[in-house]
Each structure stands twice: as C-alpha cells, then as structure tokens.
Amino acid sequence: MSDIRFAAATEEPAAVRRLLIGLAVAGLATLVAAPLLVVFAEALAQGWLAAVTALGNRDAQSAIRLTLLIAGISVPLNAAFGIAAAWFITKFDFRGKAVLITLIDLPFSVSPVVAGLCIVLMFGTNSLVGGWLVASGHPIVFALPGIVLATMFVTFPFVARELIPVMIEQGRAEEEAALTLGASGWRTFRTVTLPNIRWALLYGVLLCNARAMGEFGAVAVVSGKIRGQTATMPITIEMLYNEYLSVAAFSLAAVLTLLALVTLLLKTALEIRHADQLSATHRH
Amino acid sequence: MHIEIDEISKAFGPTAALTPVSLAIPSGALVALLGPSGSGKTTLLRILGGLEFPTSGRILFDGADATGLAVQDRRAGFVFQSYALFRHMTVFDNIAYGLKTRPRATRPPRAEIARRVTKLLDLIQLPDIGARYPSQLSGGQRQRVALARALAIEPRMLLLDEPFGALDAKVRKDLRQGLRDIHDETGLTTVFVTHDQEEAMELADLVVVMSGSRSGGRIEQIGKPADIRARPATPFVRDFISA
Numbered sequence: 451m452s453d454i455r456f457a458a459a460t461e462e463p464a465a466v467r468r469l470l471i472g473l474a475v476a477g478l479a480t481l482v483a484a485p486l487l488v489v490f491a492e493a494l495a496q497g498w499l500a501a502v503t504a505l506g507n508r509d510a511q512s513a514i515r516l517t518l519l520i521a522g523i524s525v526p527l528n529a530a531f532g533i534a535a536a537w538f539i540t541k542f543d544f545r546g547k548a549v550l551i552t553l554i555d556l557p558f559s560v561s562p563v564v565a566g567l568c569i570v571l572m573f574g575t576n577s578l579v580g581g582w583l584v585a586s587g588h589p590i591v592f593a594l595p596g597i598v599l600a601t602m603f604v605t606f607p608f609v610a611r612e613l614i615p616v617m618i619e620q621g622r623a624e625e626e627a628a629l630t631l632g633a634s635g636w637r638t639f640r641t642v643t644l645p646n647i648r649w650a651l652l653y654g655v656l657l658c659n660a661r662a663m664g665e666f667g668a669v670a671v672v673s674g675k676i677r678g679q680t681a682t683m684p685i686t687i688e689m690l691y692n693e694y695l696s697v698a699a700f701s702l703a704a705v706l707t708l709l710a711l712v713t714l715l716l717k718t719a720l721e722i723r724h725a726d727q728l729s730a731t732h733r734h
Numbered sequence: 735m736h737i738e739i740d741e742i743s744k745a746f747g748p749t750a751a752l753t754p755v756s757l758a759i760p761s762g763a764l765v766a767l768l769g770p771s772g773s774g775k776t777t778l779l780r781i782l783g784g785l786e787f788p789t790s791g792r793i794l795f796d797g798a799d800a801t802g803l804a805v806q807d808r809r810a811g812f813v814f815q816s817y818a819l820f821r822h823m824t825v826f827d828n829i830a831y832g833l834k835t836r837p838r839a840t841r842p843p844r845a846e847i848a849r850r851v852t853k854l855l856d857l858i859q860l861p862d863i864g865a866r867y868p869s870q871l872s873g874g875q876r877q878r879v880a881l882a883r884a885l886a887i888e889p890r891m892l893l894l895d896e897p898f899g900a901l902d903a904k905v906r907k908d909l910r911q912g913l914r915d916i917h918d919e920t921g922l923t924t925v926f927v928t929h930d931q932e933e934a935m936e937l938a939d940l941v942v943v944m945s946g947s948r949s950g951g952r953i954e955q956i957g958k959p960a961d962i963r964a965r966p967a968t969p970f971v972r973d974f975i976s977a
C-alpha cells in the first residue's frame with residue numbers, strides 16, 4: 451500500500467514540478483542572490499580603485515581587524531561552552547533539564563539590544579562591578595571585553611542547538627562501549643563523541659562565526675561606537691552609510707559578505723572531501 | 735571467573751528496578767538471565783559490567799569485592815543490545831579499540847594488534863570485512879563484530895544484552911551456535927540476557943528466571959534448563975516457560 455502511495459506522491463505532473471522549481475528559484479534569486487549582487491555592484495560603482503582606497507582607510511582596517519579578533523575569541527569559547535552544555539544535557543539525567551534547554555535558547559528570543567543593555571547595566575561605570583573595573587583600568591563597557599561578551603551572549607545557542615539533537619539521537623551506547631573497553635572519560639570523548647558530532651559541530655561553529663562577525667544590535671549598545679577603537683565592521687558600515695559614504699560602506703559590506711561566503715565554501719569543500727565518511731557516520 | 739552477586743538492589747530515583755537479588759555464577763558457566771520486559775535483566779547485567787552501580791549489596795569477582803570497581807577496570811566484555819559499534823571507525827579499528835586504548839606499558843605493538851584483530855575476524859568467520867564501516871554490514875555481521883570487539887580486550891567475563899534480539903530466526907540459530915562455540919573455546923564466564931525461553935533453555939548451562947513487579951525485579955528460580963522444565967519453583971515460572 452505505502453509503496454503505491456509513495457510512487458504516486460513523487461509523480462507530480464511535469465507542469466506542477468516546473469512551477470514549484472520555478473518558485474524556488476525565483477525566491478532564491480530575489481531574496482538571496484539579488485541583494486548580494488547589489489552589495490557588490492554598489493561597492494564597485496565608482497570602480498575598483500575607489501573601493502580599494504576606501505578599504506585602505508585606517509578606520510576600515512581597524513574595523514576589519516576588530517571583527518576578526520572578536521570572532522576569533524568568541525567562536526572558540528562558544529564552541530567549548532556549546533559542547534560542554536550539549537554533553538551535559540544529553541549524557542546525564544538530572545532534574546531541571548528542560549529549564550536548562552530553555553535557558554540556552556534565551557539569547558534567540560531576547561532582542562540583542564536588550565542583551566547589550568543588560569551588559570551595560572551590569573558592567574557600566576554606574577554599577578558596582580563596573581565602577582571598580584574602570585577604576586582599576588579594565589573597563590568592560592565601551593571596550594573589547596564588552597563587545598566579546600555581547601557577541602558571545604548573542605551567539606551562545608548556535609553550537610549547543612546543533613549538537614543537542616544529534617547527541618540525543620546517537621544516545622550513550624557508543625560511549626558506554628568505549629568505557630567497557632577500558633577507555634577513560636576523556637579518551638572516550640576524544641575518540642568516540644567528538645568524531646560522531648564533528649559535522650554538527652562544524653556547522654554550528656560556522657553559523658556562530660557568521661553571526662559573530664555580523665552582530666549589530668548588542669554590539670552597538672556596548673561598544674560606544676568609537677571609530678578606530680570599538681567600531682566593528684557592521685557598526686562602521688552603518689556609520690559610513692549614514693554619512694552618505696556609499697562606496698566605503700558597500701566596500702566594507704562586500705568584505706563582510708565575502709567572509710561569510712568563504713566560510714560557506716569551506717564547509718562545502720569539507721563535505722565533498724569527506725563524503726565517504728559522512729555517509730558512513732550518518733544513520734542509514 | 736567466579737561471580738558472586740550478594741543481595742544487590744537497584745532503584746532509579748523512585749523506580750525500583752531490582753529488589754535484593756543473590757546469585758552465584760560458577761567460573762566458566764554460560765548463564766541466561768530470562769524474564770519478561772521490565773524484570774531488571776539489563777539492570778543486573780549493567781551492574782555486573784560497571785555501567786550502573788547498585789543501591790545496596792555487593793559483587794564479588796573470584797572472592798574479591800568488586801562493588802565499586804570502575805567500569806574500565808572490570809575487564810568485562812560487553813555486547814550491547816544495539817551493538818553500539820563505533821560508526822565512524824572501520825570494523826578493524828572497532829575491534830582494535832580496546833587494545834589501542836591500553837596504557838603504553840601494556841599496549842601490544844601495532845603488528846601484534848593487527849595479528850590479534852585478524853585472528854578475531856577469523857574466529858567470527860568474517861575474515862574479509864576489516865575495512866568496512868558498521869553501516870555496510872548486515873545485522874548478524876554487526877552482532878559478530880560487537881562480540882569480537884568485546885573479546886579483543888581479553889575479558890574476564892562476557893556480558894551480552896539480548897545478543898540475538900534484532901535478528902531473524904535463521905540468523906539467530908546460527909549465531910546461537912556461534913556463541914556456544916566461542917564460549918566453549920575461550921572458557922569465559924558468560925552471562926546473556928534474553929526474553930526467549932527456548933533460547934535460554936537451549937543455550938545456557940544455568941538459567942536464571944526473573945520476574946518484574948512494582949517493587950522491582952526479582953529472581954524466581956535458578957537452575958539447569960532440565961530442572962526448571964521438570965520442576966518450576968513458582969506459578970510464575972510455570973506460566974512463563976509454558977508460554
């Protein structure tokens with residue numbers, strides 16, 4: 451019975467199929483491809499030279515460096531936290547598990563601006579901790595630590611969210627098998643758990659990275675938008691755009707887009723290269 | 735190895751899984767834990783393997799207290815119900831895992847590990863599958879690889895949770911004989927879990943019939959298959975083996 455229904459389900463009339471494919475392509479083209487192209491077109495509106503000159507500007511350079519630094523700090527940290535959280539949630543039974551999972555999702559539902567404000571309230575000059583930190587010469591707000599904190603808060607769920615369903619699906623049996631074969635907890639994690647979750651982990655890290663580089667709202671609040679010091683790429687793009695420096699704004703936007711595209715290409719390349727292992731490690 | 739289970743009980747929070755049970759398993763015996771679903775068979779097996787710790791009671795291995803012994807130090811070859819093969823490793827690496835994981839002082843050299851894995855692949859009569867991944871094997875082949883992986887650590891005992899549960903009747907019969915042969919060859923004390931009374935009666939030297947209830951799993955009768963058939967100790971056993 452189910453065979454017959456299945457065959458029928460895939461045998462839509464050719465016209466319907468073409469219509470659906472057409473819709474998908476049109477959607478992708480207008481919603482994804484066209485805006486990307488416009489960014490590059492605007493960046494190059496006055497030729498390559500103007501775009502490259504704009505990027506050579508000291509503030510632009512500092513913004514690129516700052517954004518890479520922030521991603522470089524917050525992504526590895528969040529990967530580690532995400533693995534730990536997912537491991538804890540899926541491999542142990544305890545009360546309040548549902549609450550913890552909700553807590554991990556919190557950054558998705560809280561507006562980034564609110565998150566930024568929370569950090570300002572907690573660590574700003576007017577707070578107890580913040581006052582002391584500023585006095586001792588280690589300010590958090592309007593400085594790198596605050597931007598890293600804001601970025602980490604906003605991107606915290608990405609890795610854990612990717613890992614939890616995969617780790618739940620895989621269960622604990624393989625880890626238990628490794629333990630009975632004499633492996634320590636750490637060795638079990640390295641040789642069994644980590645290889646089993648590596649694709650989900652990679653995917654989570656890439657998403658986390660893309661968002662870390664692109665985050666605007668939370669960073670806008672905590673950074674103070676000090677040009678050449680705390681202005682990240684998205685912040686600088688906004689400032690340039692507001693000043694009608696369209697070539698400069700779009701050149702920087704193009705670089706940000708390119709960074710995202712490179713991460714995606716990297717992922718695709720890895721997937722092609724390890725296709726055999728991918729099919730072997732996925733459930734059949 | 736002689737195993738002594740002394741008044742072991744186990745509760746998972748409010749759920750009682752085992753009421754105090756006692757059982758002596760002579761060295762080299764092939765023992766079946768037989769009982770319906772929820773009678774605590776898996777729980778008892780996992781306690782023996784060190785994957786679960788009892789709420790009360792003691793376990794003795796060859797007379798020495800092993801109640802708190804860590805899972806890594808038990809040297810119990812464990813075959814899981816779903817086999818739990820490492821899906822990202824080849825069959826060869828699966829079987830070699832326990833040897834490679836040993837501390838340097840006791841780890842055999844690479845060539846010796848390869849030799850032993852080859853020997854185990856011969857033992858399970860699948861000499862040519864070393865390079866394959868678990869997803870490329872049939873259910874029966876996976877079961878045999880899981881057995882080889884457990885044997886590779888030179889275990890002191892073999893623990894199997896429903897080793898033939900997920901297989902069709904013909905394959906079950908073959909593998910049953912295979913387990914008997916491997917047991918007779920290695921002389922390992924072996925405990926396997928089943929809810930199939932025919933399987934237990936045919937394969938085991940000693941059958942432990944268990945029943946489950948709200949107050950936890952308990953042992954109804956311990957005996958040779960023929961004795962249990964001839965003289966069921968309780969109405970539960972009579973019903974269960976005639977079913």
Ligand SMILES: Nc1ncnc2c1ncn2[C@@H]1O[C@H](COP(=O)(O)OP(=O)(O)OP(=O)(O)O)[C@@H](O)[C@H]1O
Pocket residue numbers: 746749750751769770771772773774775776777778929951
């Ligand atoms: N991790 C756990 N947490 C809570 N309760 C558990 C856990 N493991 C087992 N139990 C409970 O303990 C009892 C015995 O379970 P066990 O798995 O040992 O039974 P079993 O005889 O192996 O059954 P089956 O034939 O279905 O595998 C059951 O009531 C079960 O619900």
Ligand SMILES: [Mg+2]
Pocket residue numbers: 775776777927
């Ligand atoms: Mg069970």
